Amino acid sequence: MTRWPRAFALFCYEFAVGDTPELAIGVGLVIVATWALAGKHSPLGFWFIQAAVTLLLAVSLWRGAVTKART
């Protein structure tokens, strides 16, 4: 009976995290930081989220490329 919840939890983990934990953690941090910046009615939030998402993609690509280079 415990197999289904476990399987569902595993599916959710694979779906959201998988082999890219840096993206899951990074997106959480980006949203919190955007909320902190935009909450003060600053236009910084608008620029920050785009720059942070771009940086996150670059970091994850770099990690993927380095992993491939090592194997």
Place this chain on the structure above:
Amino acid sequence: MTATLLIALAVFGASAVETVEALTIVFAAGLTRGWRSALEGAAAAFGCLLVVVAVFGPTLVNYVPINVLRVVVGSLLLVLGLQWLRKAILRATGYRPKHDEDAIYHREVERLSGPPRTQSGRDAIGFTISFKGVLLEGMEIVMIVLTLGLSSGHLLVASSAALAAVILVAAVGVLVSRQLREVPENAMKLAVGLMLVSFGSFWGGQGAGVSWPGGDLSLLGLLAGYAVVTWLAIRFLGQAGSGPVQVVG
């Protein structure tokens, strides 16, 4: 109008990619274990997915505040979109092997070739494999339909686009009777990844308090900006060199 069109395109593209993967598994199960069980498994999974949409769709709309929904949905879309974009860029530049439906199909056929099915025409293995394949790939479609549909208030548009993609890909798959290897899966994944990241930034930001200039129109700006970043990443990684490109399932 802009957002609605982009939502329909994003859901259609994502659903088409996932349907190709699910169809490959159903084909392998059908040809090796019998079509009756494979189709019953696929139909059962499809029914489960419809129940998930019917239960979670209205519940989320009615009980979760819109800004909370946007933050959660935006975050999910960002994670999913960045995963797709990363995978597509790494595949396009040879840092990751390309996805090959033919290889997956042959691997599944080999795995499923076993004891003969029962005389009734039903086969538990064929049913289970088909059910799991459609349920897992379909769950990704459901996630995208729910997240994009609910945040924008266009659940019907998102559901219709997904259904149209499933029907179209299934029809093409049946008509050509092969594993849809000509579908430019990586290019589609790249385009859909771009759209998901754009929507994720838009709604995640909006839920977090960002006021986007031009409203929905800023989605086009986000899409163009991320497309330039993707193009630069492909150029940079492509020039960095990565050895021969492998093709695996």
